[in-house]
Amino acid sequence: VRNPHGEGWGKLVSFSDPDRNQKRRIIGDAMLSGDGIELERMLRDAGLHIAPGGRQLLRQYLIEATPKARARVTSRTGWHDSGDGDAVFVLPDRAVGAGEEWLYENESVSAATFATHGTLRGWQEGVAALCSGNSRLLFAASVSFAAPLLYLVGMDGGGFHLRSDSSGGKTTALRVAASACGGREYLQSWRATDNATEAVALAHCDALLPIDELAQVAPEVAGETVYLLANGAAKGRAQRTGGLRARASWRVLFLSAGEIGLAEHMGEKNRKPRAGQELRLAEIPADAGKGFGIFEELHGYAGGAELSKALTEAARRNYGGAFVAYLEKLAKHQHEVADTVKEAQRKFQTAHLSEGAHGQARRVADRFALVGAAGELAQRWGIVPWQPGEAMQAARTCFDAWLSRRGGEGNAEERAALQAVREFLRRYGESAFSDMDRPANDTEKHAAVRSDRAGYRRLDPVTDAVEYFIFGEVWRTRVCKGFEAAAVGRMLAARGFVERGSEAKREWLTRHTIPTEGRPRVVHVLPAIWDDEGDGDAD
Secondary structure, eight states: OBOTTSOSOEEEEEEEOTTOOEEEEEEEGGGGSTTSHHHHHHHHHTTOOOOTTOHHHHHHHHHHOOOOOOEEEESSOEEEEOSSSOEEEEETTEEETOSSEEEEOOTTSOTTTTOOBSOHHHHIIIIIHHHTTOHHHHHHHHHHHHTTHHHHHTOOOEEEEEEOSSOTTHHHHHHHHHHTTOSGGGOEESOOOHHHHHHHHHHTTTEEEEEEOGGGSOHHHHHHHHHHHHHTBOOOOBOTTSSBOOOOBOOEEEEEEESSOHHHHHHTTTOOOOHHHHHHEEEEESOOSSSBTTBSOOTTOSSHHHHHHHHHHHHHHSBSHHHHHHHHHHHHTTTTHHHHHHHHHHHHHHHHOOTTOOHHHHHHHHHHHHHHHHHHHHHHTTSSOOOTTHHHHHHHHHHHHHHHHHTSSSOHHHHHHHHHHHHHHHHHTTTSEEETTSOTTOTTTSOOOOSSOOEEEEEOTTTOOEEEEEEHHHIIIIITTTSOHHHHHHHHHHTTSBOOOSSTTOTTOEEOOBTTTBSOEEEEEOGGGGTTTTSSOOO
């Protein structure tokens, strides 16, 4: 045996323990060096009887054995290049599409993660059929079929977050999605250390990673965990010799749920999520708006609670078979699906985004379209009993809900920066700005302002509009805290929200005569900054 890179050579051994249970272990050739104590300890722990003095004979036997059969060993699930132009999908207990044998070895993850139980027909009738007519359930189930497409299409990982203020059925959606791939152990929790998160990601590479209760991860690390999962690379770690170890990598689509969203959760520790974090975890309102929480179609059940119970029970009896059946089809058609998915993504963007949509919205649209296309493939191959077009329609419904909640298809960083400037003016427009026609040193005309003055303001008595003159340093350190001040200035100047100056590469700064201040550089904020507030995108 050896790893996919032709290193880590060893041998696969088989033996019976005292209970006559068959055991298989991979013995690395590196373990055969030295006195063999580590080798003996490992095999004894697994139940192999070794006679006194037999350690060296066993070691010699393993060194001299020259089996002709070959196998590859990996600690990561998912697609691997087989070397003959096709890819093989490795699961803990099998490899789909393989010519050569592949073995999965990861001691930190249970081999039961991708367990199967019951029948595919039982899952189709008890779980998949009840998803029909329910956009969030259809979407959640389709995510489990979308994850293996990441490698074939050449996309990065990412996630979706079902958020609602009450129970509402969002955990049921996670169980539905998880049941396509495995049993109860398949559903994960946000409450984990960085190292554990990396191990779980490796065990779910190219597969759905369902994670419940976002509130269980510490607010100060929530955003970085989202980055870790979506970017698909472990942290760099040093070897004993001082060099860097090879980084573990993965591709996952993760489906999260919780009563709070990422921004609200990080806000508990006064942190703001960066736009990249929120884009990697697209938040979807779990409530479908029909009065049944996450559900829209009850399929004859008295209420959402009864339907949720039926789905949970059916998922407990039948699970795992749908993913294996889907992979078997996908392995046979792996060279065809990329064009199918890319065409679906093109049509999805055309239908839901304008020509002026920002690249951020387009990347997320591609992820939603990937999910819809995967559900359609599963329907076409007879894995799910849905109607043609139903999975893609669910993806469209969920994308529209995400886009509406986000506030439009524009640049998220620009929108957040504009909101920050407006919020600063809203909070400190009275207390931190002196009136231009009443100098601050004239105590008879002007009440004392706070010592941390941000600048001056001027009121137009005719229109009642206010313009602000913000000192350059205040703009950088206070108004634009957490943003790149120059980028915010350029954006506002381009939109006509601040007066455009004549200095090259500093067009957001102008010189104005300020009482008692001379002619300093200031950011002259115009009344137009409030014109489109509340209209979604400020594009």
